[in-house]
Amino acid sequence: MGETELTYCVVNTSQRELLLRGLDAIARERTAVPFATEVLVLDNGSRDGSAQAARAHAAVDATIALDERRGKAANDSELLRRARGRYALLLNEDSELRPGATLALWDALEQHPRAACAGAQLLRPDGRAQACAWRFPTVLTALAGALVLHRLLVVQSGGERTREVGWCQSSALLVRREAAAQVGYMDPDFFVYSDEVDFARRLRDAGWHSLYVPQAMAVHHEQLSTGALPERRIVELARGRDLYMRKHHSAAAACAVRWLTAWSYAMRALAALALPGHDPRRYWRHVTATLRPRRGEGLREAAAAYNREAPSRPSDRIKPF
8 A cells, every 4th residue: 555644653551441442443444544554552651461462453563662651742752753654643542533533634634734733523432522622721711711711712622614723632633744843743841731732832833733623533531541640630730731831921921820720720619519529629629739830749750650660671662563
């Protein structure tokens, strides 16, 4: 089928069963596209047999098994550099492509030569749509959140047509590798969260843009893969948001966003007191983490602790093409 057109790039962190489901979906997608593809899996220091399972899967061309756990931005950049395709489809291990998703994303970038990224519509396991494309964060978007207008004014993953958006979630994101290389891939200062926002912003500043493609769908099993360490995820989320604002806006703007976002979470905490199934303590932890993003332990510290306990094993073993 000629040179590789598209590379599936999957990062897995200790989610063997979800990884295998995602790889099965990729295998089905590969048979339905009219161009050559490859599959790269980067296992992020897992100890549940994920790397071995990836190597044994018929759809996988190469498996990169890290000794130590790293951040998402660093891992996605590693795969983007190693990929041989003109396009790279970034996938989390908890993303399961629906039939036709690859071709819909590929066609969108083919039809829009200045688009650097195309994001799929993300679905919950029960079929409900998730918000997955947004305007870039600013003081005004934070104000919209504080006024409970976020879904109306900030979320852009609505409608049934392909459209230009600020940024898309990278759980199922097709990237034009030429554009990614131009801006230096993803910034490893973002351990996880806001890494794709920063990436899309730097691409926009370089003259590219992002697309949301609702015809491309992927089931995102988010609640299955993010149930552990909610405290650390809250801290890391606040850090990423603040880092983005300080990097792309002024210190005053970053401060304003912290206070507006904290207000939004405080209102949710208050409402949760009367709503069944909602934990006000969790929303309040968002308040404190947002106001003091540099305090507390996040996922970066969790990874460091995990690495200190990790048994030694050969690193970066790659199954030949």
